[in-house]
Amino acid sequence: MSHVVVVGASVGGVTCVQSLRELGFDGDLTLLDAEDGPPYQRPPLSKEVLLGGDAAHADLLDESALEAIGVEFRPGTPAVGLDVAGRRLRLAHGDLRFDALVLATGAAAAVPAPLTNLIERGAHVLRTRGDAVALAAALGPGSGLAVLGGGVLGSEIVSAAVSRGVPTTLLARTGQTLGPLRGALVQRLLPLHRSRGVAVQTDRTRISRGAGRWRIDAGAARHVADTLVIAVGVRAAAGWLERSLPVGPNGVRCDSRGRVAPGVWAVGDVADRAGGRYDVSRNTQAAAVAQAREVAGAIAGDPLRVPVVPYFWSDLHGVRVQAAGRIPPGVRIQPLDRDDAGAPLAFAVVDADGTVVGAAAWGSARGFRRARAMLGTPLEQEVVAR
Amino acid sequence: MVEIVVDSAACVGAGQCALTAPQVFDQDDDGIVVVLAGAVTDVSAARQAAQLCPARAIAVTG
Numbered sequence: 366m367s368h369v370v371v372v373g374a375s376v377g378g379v380t381c382v383q384s385l386r387e388l389g390f391d392g393d394l395t396l397l398d399a400e401d402g403p404p405y406q407r408p409p410l411s412k413e414v415l416l417g418g419d420a421a422h423a424d425l426l427d428e429s430a431l432e433a434i435g436v437e438f439r440p441g442t443p444a445v446g447l448d449v450a451g452r453r454l455r456l457a458h459g460d461l462r463f464d465a466l467v468l469a470t471g472a473a474a475a476v477p478a479p480l481t482n483l484i485e486r487g488a489h490v491l492r493t494r495g496d497a498v499a500l501a502a503a504l505g506p507g508s509g510l511a512v513l514g515g516g517v518l519g520s521e522i523v524s525a526a527v528s529r530g531v532p533t534t535l536l537a538r539t540g541q542t543l544g545p546l547r548g549a550l551v552q553r554l555l556p557l558h559r560s561r562g563v564a565v566q567t568d569r570t571r572i573s574r575g576a577g578r579w580r581i582d583a584g585a586a587r588h589v590a591d592t593l594v595i596a597v598g599v600r601a602a603a604g605w606l607e608r609s610l611p612v613g614p615n616g617v618r619c620d621s622r623g624r625v626a627p628g629v630w631a632v633g634d635v636a637d638r639a640g641g642r643y644d645v646s647r648n649t650q651a652a653a654v655a656q657a658r659e660v661a662g663a664i665a666g667d668p669l670r671v672p673v674v675p676y677f678w679s680d681l682h683g684v685r686v687q688a689a690g691r692i693p694p695g696v697r698i699q700p701l702d703r704d705d706a707g708a709p710l711a712f713a714v715v716d717a718d719g720t721v722v723g724a725a726a727w728g729s730a731r732g733f734r735r736a737r738a739m740l741g742t743p744l745e746q747e748v749v750a751r
Numbered sequence: 752m753v754e755i756v757v758d759s760a761a762c763v764g765a766g767q768c769a770l771t772a773p774q775v776f777d778q779d780d781d782g783i784v785v786v787l788a789g790a791v792t793d794v795s796a797a798r799q800a801a802q803l804c805p806a807r808a809i810a811v812t813g
Contacts, residue, residue: 670796
């Protein structure tokens with residue numbers, strides 16, 4: 366095993382090369398990325414950078430830090446194809462041979478067909494560092510923002526905008542989910558936004574643009590905004606692999622340990638892991654990190670010692686939302702702790718056998734730890750009685 | 752000798768560290784990381800905990 370190539374230098378790819386060196390791999394290591402500039406991570410893009418901070422807040426590490434551990438870093442080098450049997454990665458100019466390949470190309474902002482015209486007329490998305498810098502520049506106290514999509518990214522953008530004093534409208538669905546959270550687990554979301562002065566619109570809307578402003582028409586209500594952001598989800602960046610590997614709507618299909626084919630692995634948002642569909646950590650940075658460490662361990666012959674409990678978190682308007690475990694279909698949501706108004710703060714997610722398979726909490730570290738401690742055990746009747 | 756440094760301000764209370772290396776890490780009532788006293792016997796578990804921290808708040812040196 367002399368040459369490992371990692372495609373994609375966000376947190377999955379960087380963690381992979383760092384873990385390989387930490388685990389004693391001393392062969393050649395190449396890290397590629399399609400974008401120019403140093404490797405960066407995404408969570409700060411919807412937080413510190415959007416709040417007007419330096420884009421460098423998102424940097425993962427300096428290029429010299431990669432050089433110091435003997436990693437050949439090649440930014441501005443997109444991969445365009447793959448010859449699996451021949452172990453060759455196709456680049457724009459030439460091929461790169463590998464003994465092991467780790468796919469960490471992540472995902473791109475999804476823009477469904479009916480919304481592409483909005484992009485053409487100046488609507489933003491938020492996925493890359495360039496997107497974040499452009500959006501941060503467009504926001505300001507006098508200027509209004511509308512966000513289409515109330516999921517994790519949309520809600521975090523709304524939260525950052527409100528803290529900057531930007532009048533904000535959120536266009537959400539009545540059945541709005543927040544990452545893995547749905548139903549009773551997400552009851553607190555839209556009321557939380559409203560309590561912070563966000564105009565939340567769940568009726569169907571028509572969006573048009575005129576005189577340099579966005580007009581959002583919901584029949585009974587009308588909203589106007591200077592800036593529109595589309596945050597309706599992501600699409601795995603696996604199009605370039607469709608002719609070489611099994612690729613589905615959620616990315617490159619791999620086994621529960623990230624293996625795609627002999628010598629080929631996938632980590633992070635581009636990976637569609639068998640059995641991982643309902644992990645609360647799906648498409649989070651925490652998952653990319655854990656998977657990268659796991660794959661590095663498999664390549665270096667030093668496997669993960671302890672299984673990782675899936676974890677999800679998001680900070681919205683200063684409230685920390687956390688979840689652990691899995692939330693598959695057909696589960697029952699059992700409230701545990703409640704706030705002073707009697708609304709549930711912490712929840713156990715219980716499967717048909719009565720086993721707690723997931724945990725979630727809003728703004729309650731204690732409630733979260735209590736719920737998480739129940740994972741894997743039968744739900745006790747004394748809990749239900751409270 | 753192995754040294755553990757944590758950034759409490761960056762910690763988000765995930766508790767992955769406490770699940771991965773319970774001899775080394777615990778959480779306080781707010782869920783923030785606490786490094787337990789005593790020499791680290793299981794270094795590789797401590798390193799795995801640092802690698803898995805969703806907030807990158809743990810550094811294991813030495």
